Amino acid sequence: MKQILEFIPLILFFAVYKLVGVQAAAITLIVATIVQMIILKLVFGGIEKQQKIMAIAVIFFGTLTAYFNDLEFLKWKVTIVYAVFALILLISQFCFNKPLIKQMLSKEINLPDNIWRNLNLGWAGFFVLCMLINLYISQYLSDDIWIDFKTFGIIGLTIAATIITGFYIYRYLPQDKQK
Template identity: 70%
Template sequence: MKQLLEFIPLILFFAVYKLVGIREAALTLIIATVIQLIVLKLKYGKIEKQQLIMGVAVVFFGTLTAYFNELEFLKWKVTVVYAVFALALLISQFGFKKPLIKQLLGKEIQLPHAVWEKLNLAWVGFFLLCMLVNIIISRYFSDDIWVDFKTFGILGMTLVATLLSGVYIYRYLPKTDE
């Protein structure tokens, strides 16, 4: 339910962009994101840092997009958010010696520290890849192609990265005799 709720603003943005235009799509994205954050707070009692960062970025870059009627601001939001995520993972690992991935998932999964570090760096690579692909598509392809990529391409890339992470950590999970 929580994951589905997170995709509703993106789906609404996509539909309104295709049917009406960028200004209305940006306003829809902002309103849907604010409602989403309120629902998450009411239903789960808190808003995760990642969701809050995304929400603030959507409101900031979405407002600029709606005001100037220019998609370029939302294109930069994707780049900036992924750069922030990659930087946070790098700082957690090399600055604090505590991989952020472990802090996020370590309550549910027990893995050796070296595995957490590799997984953390893999997600840094993923965020940097998404950032670079976003820059390339936003610069060299049409706005319509970028919206399709943002809606479906990044979602697909995230699904693949999540599955690969699961395959990687599976061999390090404790084995049970059942």
């Protein structure tokens, strides 16, 4: 439920962009993100730090996009957010020797430290890859292609990365001893 809720502003943005244009889509994205934050607070009792950061970025860059009627601001938001995520993961691992992925997931999953480090590096690499792909598409291809990539390509890449992560950690998870 919570994950589906996170995609609603993006889907609304996509639909309004295709039907009306950039400015209306940016305004829709901002309003939908604010409503999403309210629902998260009311239904789930709180908003995670990553969700707050994303909402602030959406409101800031979405407002610039709506005001100037220029998609470039949202294109840069995506690039900046992925760069920041990669940087945070790398800093957590190399400066503090505490992989952020472990801090986020160790309550649910017990894995060896080297696996946590590999996962942390893997996701940092994933964010760098998404940032670079976004940069290329946003600068060298049409706005329509970028919108399609942002709406569906990033979701597909994220699902693929999550599945790869699942396969990677599967052998390290406790196995059920029952027959």
